[in-house]
Amino acid sequence: MNQTSIEASELRYRRLFESAQDGILILDGKTGAIVDANPFLTEKIGYSREELLGKMLWQIGAFVDIEAAKKAFVELEHQGYIRYEDLQLRRKDGSLMDVEFVSNAYDVGGDRVYQCNIRDITEQYMLREALASQELRYRRLFEAAQDGILILDGKTGAIVDANPFLTDSIGYGREELIGKMLWQIGAFVDIGAAKNAFSELERKGYIRYEDLQLRRKDGSLMDVEFISNAYDVGGVRVYQCNIRDITARCQLEGATRAAEARFRALIENVADLIAVLAPDGAIRFISPSVRQIAGFEPSECIGRGFADFIEASDLPAAKSLVDRLLKSTGEPVQYALRHRHKSGVTIDMEGLARYLPNEPGINGIVVTLRDVTLRNQWEDELRDSKRLIEGILNAIPVRVFWKDSNLVYLGCNAPFAQDAVFADPQQLIGRDDYQMGWHEQAELYRNDDRAVIESGLAKNLIEEPQTTPGGEVITLLTSKLPLRDEQGRVVGVLGTYMDITESKQQGIALARKVRALKALSAGNSALVHAENEEQLYADMVRAVVESGGYRMAWVGLLEPGEGSPIRPVGVFGDDTGYVPTMQISWSDSLLGGGPMGQCARSGQPIVSRDIDSDPAMAPWRDKALAAGFAAAAAFPLKDGDRVFGALAIYATDTLAFDDDELALLNEMTDDLAYGALNLRAGVLHAENLRQLGRSMESTVAALASTVEIRDPYTAGHQRRVAEIAVSIGALLGLPEHQLQGLDFAATIHDIGKLSIPAEILSKPSRLTAIEYALVQGHAEAGFEIVKDIDFPWPVAEMIRQHHEREDGSGYPRGLKGEQILLEAKILAVADVVESINSHRPYRPARGIDVALDEIYRGRGTLYDAEVADVCLKLFRERGYKIPD
CATH class of the missing domain: 3.30.450.20 (PAS domain)
Structure with missing residues (x-):
């Protein structure tokens, strides 16, 4: 080597020394x-x-x-x-x-x-964590792999590990394999992987046998593919033998990458890839680390164009990078490009390039490259995982949010953001409740949050108001639980809520309807037992107040003569002496402008929904308000088309007397008129009993219709359960009167579900534990709804007990055996049969055979044995079909 070459070489290495990272x-x-x-x-x-x-x-x-x-x-x-x-x-x-x-x-x-x-080595720490994670993943792959795997010691050939799939496949326990040579195990005696094959494996580092037969411990044969590779783990030579059952091939994902050579001379000690390019992109020098990074020998790269190793889709970016460098004044340029590995796979590379045209020995571009494939994969997986979670959160109808310990929003799902009138959940981050549309309830919500954070305990299913940005007040069903860090410390609060305003309104409407039904039921009882007209009026207004829960009621009869007065003949609940001091007429005058006067003249129910603001109530307003009356309604007593009196009812809230309530109270008034006229005419008591029966049917129909409007699944279910239950009861020999009570109870047995949010009833997936607990409460809720209605059967208890079971495993009270009413036992069996046979929002219908199998399996344990037998007989011997 001449002096010029030596100087050029020295200069080149000097530049590399100075540009090393x-x-x-x-x-x-x-x-x-x-x-x-x-x-x-x-x-x-x-x-x-x-x-x-x-x-x-x-x-x-x-x-x-x-x-x-x-x-x-x-x-x-x-x-x-x-x-x-x-x-x-x-x-x-x-x-x-x-x-x-x-x-x-x-x-x-x-x-x-x-x-x-x-x-x-800051980044190296991160790589170590990644390698540890990778090792854990490979261990899990090893143990969960659907191929058999053996690990052999590279020096002795002894087995050092075997995965569960292999031991299960060949019938040998792991302890029977560890420490043995392959040729000492019966399963491998006949294969080529014996002593000579092990020598070949040592020499080549790889052997493969296809369509091989292994003999299991029990003597049976298994067709396999046998592949063995040699590789180094921490400087120790090991052999991995993959044994694949080729009767049902599975692809085992993953590949083992060779470890990079770490330290050599000045350039070889750098783990990153270093290259020197000519201005036209030809590779003049490349470090030996190219073997580990891209799979090429340095000699395979020298003289070839830099672009030859770039992924095709990134070639425009690579050309742009070179053009930019050639126009630069020597400043470093960072870049990221995808390169091709010799194996054909794509690797992600990040690098630093610098153009040094005037430096002797360089006269080109110095490039330092680093493989960031794994890092990019982890980042992609993290982004994908985040997108998946966000997609799920934004798709569910439940509102979800989370705050830090200072009660500042950290995030939420899209439905929550929409409630707050924000287009994007990101817009809420950093805000608090005072900056939301519901600032009126901000302190209420924050007090809940503080209680959860300070106690570390969840608050589940609490009802709270919320003022929407539009000014409407809605009702939320909210749950909150503490948000914890990795050390278990409470660092914030996670909350969910559903809008149950509609359910609450339906509940209020139901309560009013039930109130009217109770008044109707009690009034019908008064109708049956009254011996004269005066007693009937007195008992009726008492029933309206005591059973119906209204504030006051009175009956007035129309009088002829001057002023056309209305004479009170029955009053109850008038603590302030309101009625006796009234001057009221049925004439078309100021004193006839109230609900009673208008009702008497028109023959139609008349309502004053807000006494305080109703001009027609002016003559009586002050006394009415002082007595606690907020609304009033009057219903005509008619003999054909002739009005002979009216029933007035007063309530303490302005929401009283909706359409359903008015219809029931009007029906009660018709019954009152019917009874009064019968008593006047001396009609027999039996006629009033028949009227009572008709009223009972009306009561049940009204309750059932309430369920139908809200939940068609429950409505159709109740009707079909009633048909099945009555058919079972008839086959058991129950008398007609008892069957009628069973029919009534079955027709409304799920009325308690009106207390459950509609979103839960129609949820198309399995319920959470909290949601299921809410649903279980429907039996007790149904009992509470109908317990005060005066049925001649224990209808309320039948509803309460229809989920009890013979062995005490049912709910709500865990009754067993004789503690359960016979009608409730029949209802339980009918309910299960219909439920399994029918479609539900969260599953398709399972069919009558599955339903009857369930009854047979539960006979004597869950279900009364006699009732179960009769049910099975009804369907399997009598050919009973559930009505549509």
Whole structure:
């Protein structure tokens, strides 16, 4: 080599030394003094090159605390190599930097020098965590793999591990395999992977046998594909044998990557790929690390164009990068491109490039590349996972939000953002409840949040108001639980809510309707038992107040003569003497303008929904309000088309007397008129009993219709259960009167579901534990709704008990055996049969055979044995079909 070549080579390596992305120190081999330091190191530790040259390592502040002091230098002289991992250097400004410190000895022109490589390993820590995670994944793949896997010791060939799939497949326990040679195991005696094959494996590092037969421990044969590879794990040679059952092939994902050579000479010690390109892109030099990164030998790359190794879709970006570099003035340019691995796969690379056209020995582009494929994959997986979670959160109808310990919003799903009138959930981040449309309830919500955070306990299913941005007040069903960090400390609150306004309104309407039904039922009882007209009126108004829960009621009869007065003949609940002091008429006058007067003249029910603001109530307003009356309604007593009186009812709230309530109260008034006229005419008591029966049917029909409007599934279900239950009862020999009570109870047995939010009843998936607990409450809720209605049968108890079971495993009270009414036992069986046979929002119909099998399996344990037998007989012997 001539002097010019030597100088060019020296200059080229000098440029590489100065552009290296590791810190490098060169020490004098005799004295240990620093003779050179590259720019990367001086910039990293904050000392200038002049402050380092001529000094010993232990004289520099950055290296004072490390072990590479005088004793370590002696060790370096002796061994020619030292290495420290996870080391901390103190920069000139006092801050610490985690590094890996490696020093090698070599001769230059007969002189001994020591090269110290100092690498910032912050990113390496991250890679270690990634490798640990990868190792865990590979272990799980190993244990869960649907191929058999054996791991052999590279020196002896002894088995050191076997996965569960293999041991299950060949019938040998893991302990029977560990420590044995392949040829010592019966399953492998006949295959080629014996002693000679092991020698071949040692020589080649790979063997493969296709369409091979292994003999299991029980003597049976299994067709397999046998592949064995050699690789190094932490410097130890191992052989992995993959044994695949080729009768049902599964692809085992994953590939093992060869470890990179870490430290060599100046360039080989750099783990990243370093290359020098000519201005036209031809590769002049490439570091040996290309083997590990891209699978190519350096000799395969020299002279070829840089673009030959770029993924086709990234070629325009690569050309643009080169053009940009050629126009630059030498400043470094960061970039990211996808490269092609020799195996054909695509690898993601990030790099730093610099154009040095005037530097002797370089006259081109210096490129440093790093493989970031795994990092990008993890980032992609994280983004995909985040998108999936966001998609699920935004698709569910439940509102979800989370706040930090200062009650500031950290995030929410799209439905929650829409409620707050924000287009994007991101717009809520950093805000609090005072900045939302519901600021009127802000402190209420924040008090709940504080209670959850301070106690560490959840608050489930609490009802709270919310004022919408439009000014409407709605009702929410809210749950909140503490948000914890990895150490279990409460750092915020996670909340969900559903809008149950419609359900609440339906509940209020139902309560009013039930109130009217109770009044109707009690009034019918009064109708049956009254012996004269005066007693009937007195008992009726008492029933309206005591059973119906209204504030006051009175009956007035129309009188002829001057002023057309209305004479009170029955009053109840008038604590303030309101009725006796009234002057009321049925004439078309000021005193006839109230509900009673208008009702008497028109023959139609008349309502004053707000006494305080109704002009027609002016003559009586002050006394009415003082008595606590907020609304009033009057219903005509008619003999054919002739009105002979009216019933007035007063309520304490302005929401009283909706259409359903009015219809029931009007029906009650018709019954009252019917009874009064019968008593006047001396009609027999039996006629009133028949009227009572008709009223009972009306009551049940009204309750059932309430369910039908809200939940068609429950409505059709109740009608069919009633048909089945009555058919079972008839086959059991129950008398007609008892069958009628069973029919009534079955027709409304699920009325308690009116207390459950409609979103839960129609949910198209399995219920959560909290939601299921809410649904279980419907039996007790149904009992509460109808318990005060005066049925001649224990209808309320039948409804309450229809989910009880013979062995006490039912609900709500865990009754068993004789504690359960016979009608409830019949209702339980009919309910199960119909439910299994019918479609539900969360599952398709399962059919009558599945339903009857359930009854048979539960006979005597869950269901009454006699009732179960009769049910099975009804369907299987009598050919009973459930009506549509």
